[in-house]
Amino acid sequence: MASADDYESVLEGSAESVASFDSNEKSLLDKVQHALHSNPAAVPLIVLMCSIAIFGIILGSKFFSPFAMTLILQQVAIVGIVGAAQTLVILTAGIDLSVGAIMVLSSVVMGQFTFRYGLPPELAVLCGLACGALCGFINGVLVALVRLPPFIVTLGMWQIVLATNFLYSANETIRSQDIAEQASILQFFGEKFKIGGAVFTYGVIALIVLVLVLNYVLNHTAWGRHVYAIGDDPDAAELSGVQVKKTLISVYVLAGLICALAGWALIGRIGSVSPTAGQFANIESITAVVIGGISLFGGRGSIMGMLFGALIVGVFSLGLRLIGTDPQWTYLLIGLLIIAAVAVDQWIRKVSS
Numbered sequence: 001m002a003s004a005d006d007y008e009s010v011l012e013g014s015a016e017s018v019a020s021f022d023s024n025e026k027s028l029l030d031k032v033q034h035a036l037h038s039n040p041a042a043v044p045l046i047v048l049m050c051s052i053a054i055f056g057i058i059l060g061s062k063f064f065s066p067f068a069m070t071l072i073l074q075q076v077a078i079v080g081i082v083g084a085a086q087t088l089v090i091l092t093a094g095i096d097l098s099v100g101a102i103m104v105l106s107s108v109v110m111g112q113f114t115f116r117y118g119l120p121p122e123l124a125v126l127c128g129l130a131c132g133a134l135c136g137f138i139n140g141v142l143v144a145l146v147r148l149p150p151f152i153v154t155l156g157m158w159q160i161v162l163a164t165n166f167l168y169s170a171n172e173t174i175r176s177q178d179i180a181e182q183a184s185i186l187q188f189f190g191e192k193f194k195i196g197g198a199v200f201t202y203g204v205i206a207l208i209v210l211v212l213v214l215n216y217v218l219n220h221t222a223w224g225r226h227v228y229a230i231g232d233d234p235d236a237a238e239l240s241g242v243q244v245k246k247t248l249i250s251v252y253v254l255a256g257l258i259c260a261l262a263g264w265a266l267i268g269r270i271g272s273v274s275p276t277a278g279q280f281a282n283i284e285s286i287t288a289v290v291i292g293g294i295s296l297f298g299g300r301g302s303i304m305g306m307l308f309g310a311l312i313v314g315v316f317s318l319g320l321r322l323i324g325t326d327p328q329w330t331y332l333l334i335g336l337l338i339i340a341a342v343a344v345d346q347w348i349r350k351v352s353s
Contacts, residue, residue, distance in 0.1 A: 040293045041305035043344060048308045055319035062322060066197035072314040077203040078269055080310040081262040082281050083288040084210055085255035087306045090289055092251055093231045093298025094150035099259050100281030101161035106132040107263035108165055111174045111273030114183045121183035129260045135161060136256020140249035169275040176271035190268025203265040214303045227251060231298025287313060291337050295345050
């Protein structure tokens with residue numbers, strides 16, 4: 001008869017075999033999951049490179065020219081700046097539907113303070129930046145202190161700011177010629193300079209600098225770690241010593257300030273101050289964030305991913321336009337990318353759990 005020790009050795013051997021089998025079976029999936037989880041910008045970067053390669057093969061040098069490449073950057077500069085603001089909010093598991101309206105109101109304040117009240121343009125720009133920060137502060141207080149849902153707060157703020165924008169400006173557009181003659185600093189971010197065959201604007205430079213600074217802040221400062229912690233689990237973050245309310249308010253204030261910067265860049269992009277500009281900035285910023293691999297559930301994502309997401313939209317828009325296809329194909333493909341991006345995010349979360 002077999003002894004008890006024999007049974008134990010057989011059971012131990014079986015357990016080790018099963019563990020070894022499970023480990024081998026899941027090793028490849030685990031590697032992919034961990035790679036995507038630790039590098040959230042990897043998927044949008046791969047999609048961006050593939051998109052550039054495909055349109056490059058189809059269009060050749062017409063698409064790969066320095067002018068075409070920098071034209072994409074010019075087209076996504078405003079969306080990228082607003083997307084940076086949206087990224088900060090979404091990382092805390094919130095959402096800001098008022099970013100576009102805050103951007104336009106800030107630009108209107110800059111223009112009106114210059115031409116209606118006669119303030120120096122430099123001071124008017126500061127007033128516009130302060131306006132954006134104030135709107136963000138109101139959002140932050142309502143979300144952090146009053147504990148209202150971010151979706152409801154920013155939806156209401158969007159309507160309020162939009163109405164304020166039209167009422168204050170009397171639906172008046174300040175012409176590009178008047179701005180160029182009397183307050184050229186308002187058009188600063190629209191000024192162009194060449195490097196070889198590439199044409200850049202200062203708005204593009206502002207986007208790149210902003211993304212690099214935020215990337216450093218989010219990944220190498222205590223404030224950045226607190227933002228991710230709040231998005232992952234606000235209760236656990238508070239128990240670990242994070243000042244959740246103050247951090248949330250600071251996130252919304254910074255988001256409003258960045259939106260005001262986008263408003264300044266918007267004046268440079270279109271040349272004029274128009275209360276009807278930037279109508280789709282809300283949707284476009286969320287699109288860039290989602291395609292960029294930033295989780296709508298908060299706590300995971302990269303500001304670089306948002307930039308890649310915005311560039312993907314720019315590449316598709318320009319590439320399909322150069323091919324001569326119906327513009328609706330752009331919306332169709334971007335819609336598919338949004339759904340695919342959310343599906344990938346859900347898959348990563350299921351595997352990691």
